[in-house]
Amino acid sequence: MESTIEKREKALKVLERLSSFFNKEQGGGVKGNPFLVLLSALLSHRTKDEVTEAVTERIASRIKGPKDVLKMDIKTLESLLYPCGFYRKKAKILKEVSKVLLEKYNGEVPDSLEELLKIKGVGRKTANLVIAKAYGKNGLAVDTHVHRISKRLGLVNSKSERETEEALKALYPARFWASINSLFVHFGKNICRPISPFCSLCPLLDLCDKVGLNRWR
Ligand code: SF4
16 A cells, blocks of 8 residues: 555656646646636536537626626526526526625625635535636646546545545645646546546556556557
8 A cells, every 4th residue: 555655756746747748737727807717617517618618708708797697687698608508507506696796795706715615506616716717726626537537546535526625635735736627627538538448548557546447448
């Protein structure tokens, strides 16, 4: 069994290799309009990245902040969110979140995990994405890809995404947290797929414990 130090070394190697494999920067977040970052994170649930990006881009010309959402009638908002999955439900959530932002936060998106999590409709993944991408803070957003890959690699032995978030935060220095989500998601979609991953093409093959894996290519 690996010691904590060995596991930390392995965790850093994983990130270094994925960064060079996908030729992406580690650390830091992409800063942008915090409201649009929040909106995009809310839309991304059960929706392909390409669709979320296209819809967010289209919306950005009509919506800059929560006031714009509240001024818009629900049918128009729904049509703007289409074809995102659950676009009607998301339009409703967006209205509710915008109302709270105006009433309690002066129309601004909070920059702390604690405050974001007080807003109904904002979950941990969304809150972590916002603080990392909008404010360049140390947010570690764990979704199904991050959870699955961390377990397969043997970095964590957790039962829930929440536990994985805590375990990864204990393994990685905070300056790396913001880069983990996008690297792992990209890796999970292209190589370490949910079913039958492409282990023969994997840059992490020698580091991976293949926990819980029966079939791979
Ligand atoms: Fe995923 Fe296979 Fe790579 Fe392990 S070796 S990280 S299971 S693709």
